[in-house]
Amino acid sequence: MAYLLPILLYLISTTGEIVSDHRKIRVDDDVYCESWRFSVETNDAGYWSTVPARCVQFVQDYMTGDRYRYDSEVVAENSLRFAKTVEISDSGSDGWVFDIDETLLSNLPYYQLIGFGSKTFDEESFDSWVDLAEAPALPASLSLYKELKQLGFKIFLLTGRSEYQRNATEKNLLYAGFTNWERLILRGPSDQGKPAIVYKSEKRSDLQHEGYRIHGNSGDQWSDLLGFAVATRSFKLPNPMYYIS
Incomplete structure (x- = not known):
């Protein structure tokens, strides 16, 4: 043996x-x-255009699994924890800025059809998706949005979408449960072609010049949060599907 x-x-x-x-x-x-x-x-990572081929399945599993939801919930919890420390004045000048896509609304149904960021962004097909006005809310962000409203924050929605998409965007926001925002800011003719970080910084600066204090800013892209006229606290939501500079 x-x-x-x-x-x-x-x-x-x-x-x-x-x-x-x-x-x-x-x-x-x-x-x-x-x-x-x-x-x-x-x-x-800096600028990148598509998800690496070897990571497409990973991104799909992440975006459709529990981890994405949990990560988003943690961001919302941290945001609310900070928001509760802010002393809201009676002036109505305490603001919070939200991006829309992958921040308030989830375009996951669209990205499921085009490979979870494995293909170069196609503006025409995305615009067609926007026109449907059927993007669901990110649950954690919807809860945060409602909590911030109750605390007394003025909510500003600052999106890279264009002015011609206003009706579809408003319809979708209402469909998803978002109501009573202070202002929806979209790209006008003079904003076309500007890098997102410049465009959004300029719009935040405009709000500050109007007398608003931007305490919080929530977005899925660093270009939503960086630049000038930044918020007291910025909160980055997860998004491994695409990058906007």
């Missing part, structure tokens, strides 16, 4: 190596894609 031991050990080691190699291939992709997503969320 002693001669069987080396054979048994060989078979175990060989099987383990195969399993190990198989797991290594799979785990390496998961680890790489998690690290890639981390670099996106921290803005270390």
Whole structure:
């Protein structure tokens, strides 16, 4: 029987190596894609146009699984915790800015059809989706929105969508449960072609010049949050599907 031991050990080691190699291939992709997503969320990745091919399935699993929902809930909880520390004045000048796409409204039904960011952005097809006005709310953001209204914040919606999409955008927001915002700001003719970070900074600056104090700003892109005339606190929601500079 002693001669069987080396054979048994060989078979175990060989099987383990195969399993190990198989797991290594799979785990390496998961680890790489998690690290890639981390670099996106921290803005270390800089400009990128499409999700890496090896990470498309990872992004799909993330966006359609529990993790995306949990991450969004944590952002909303942190936002509300800060909001409750703000002393709201009677002047009506305490503001909070929200982006819309992937911040208040989820375009996941659209991105499910086009590969979760694996293809270059197509403005025509996205505009057709916007016209449907059927994007659902991000549940955590809807809850935060309602809480901020109750606390007394004036809500400003600052989106990269264009002025001609106002009716569809308002219809969609109401459909998703968002009501009583102070102002919906869209790109006008003079805003076309401006980088998002410039356009949104200018619009926040306009609000400040009107006397509003921007305590909080919520967005899924760093270009929603950075630049000038920034909020006291900015809150980045997760979005590994696309990048806007």
